Amino acid sequence: MGAYETYEQAFAGVTAPFAMVDLDALRANGSEMLGRAGGKPIRIASKSVRCRDLLNRILATDPGFRGLLTFTLPETLWLAREGLGDLLLAYPTADRGALAELAALETDAPPIVMVDSTEHLDLITSATGGRRVRVCIDLDAGWWPLAGRLKIGPKRSPVHTPADAVALARQIVARPGLELAGLMAYEGHIAGVGDRPRGRPVRGRMIGLMQRRSAAELAERRAAAVAAIQQVAPVGLVNGGGTGSLHTTGLENAVTELTAGSGFYAPRLFDEYSAFSLRPAAMFAMPVVRRPGPGVATVLGGGYPASGGAGADRLPWPELPEGLELDPLEGAGEVQTPVSGPAASGLEIGDNVYFRHAKAGELCERFDTLHLVEGGRVVDQVPTYRGEGKAFL
Secondary structure, eight states, X not given: OOHHHXXXXXXXXXXXXXXXXXXXXXXXXXXXXXXXXXXXXXXXXXGGTOXXXXXXXXXXXXXXXXXXXXXXXXXXXXXXXXXXXXXXXXXXXXXXXXHHHHHHOOOSSOOEEEEOSHHHHHHHHHHHTTOOEEEEEEOOOOBOTTXXXXXXXXXXXXXXXXXHHHHHHHHHHTSTTEEEEEEEEOOHHHHSSOSSOTTOHHXXXXXXXXXXXXXHHHHHHHXXXXXXXXXXXXXXXEEEOOGGGHHHHTTOTTOOEEEEOHHHHOOGGXXXXXXXXXXXOEEEEEEEEEEEETTXXXXXXXXXXXXXXXXXXXXXXXXESSSOEEOTTTOSOSSEEEEESTTGGGOOTTOEEEEEOSSSGGGGGSOSEEEEEETTEEEEEEEOTGGGTOOOO
């Protein structure tokens, strides 16, 4: 029995639309990532999972998964109140109320907040009244191949050089209440960009060359920044990497832990990497509601584009049954999505089409629950963040 038939049998009593996660595939992806991490612990990116039940399941799977990388301070505080610990906030916050709540937490190891400027330090100190807050410096991981005239990588932190990092570290330790807990550098242009884009082999070779050169430069600069900061204050946490760069960032001696999240679900964009292969674990099912003509079936809804630069690669893709494709003129629509291809002729009204989202956790913003499949049968139904009444961004 093929994957489509297995899922259709498992979900025979479930009415689409619905979202699902295959636990067997999720665990296989986790094992693959641990293998590439080279023995370094992996912190789970909560934004790529957005389901508290699955976060707990992953953490319990293997001791190699340790802690969470969160994406907003209110989310972080909620997870802390729900009993999850070892929390590192990946992005700076300007939420004064949440900062005051953070400072009031009664715990020996409160969540760590990301900073990249003295303005962040001023805001934290003002909002917390000088009470204890642990902070982490966000080091820019971008590659500047033309002496600062060209930058490749996400537009994140202004802290680029070891000297920049040391200057900010000195500002942190000079302020009562602030504690320097770590350094983070996320190489999004390596970890989040595939070097095997569909139908663009020349672009793929250029991406691969860029990533190799950038990884070498970053490894040297990150190590220098860590060594320099250690002269100011002891720092035990150095975070780096992402799903797409575990195997390279994990080789850096200066890095103490890695981060990954998208790899658990293996969304469509992660098909475009040459160094590893993951199993699709998260999908959403939409029912066929029309047969407008020969070789075409139309499903209800489906227009769930992913964030990032607008383009066809941000659209969900009809994964099962195999042999379907989106209509190039209509794409994935708000209330209906036509699909064509060899498999379309065999679809009947009421059949499901299983789509993969382009990115990972954003899928959970569309559904209240995830149906969990294991061994070809539905074994549980668990709430997403949205299903628990939470919408953090």
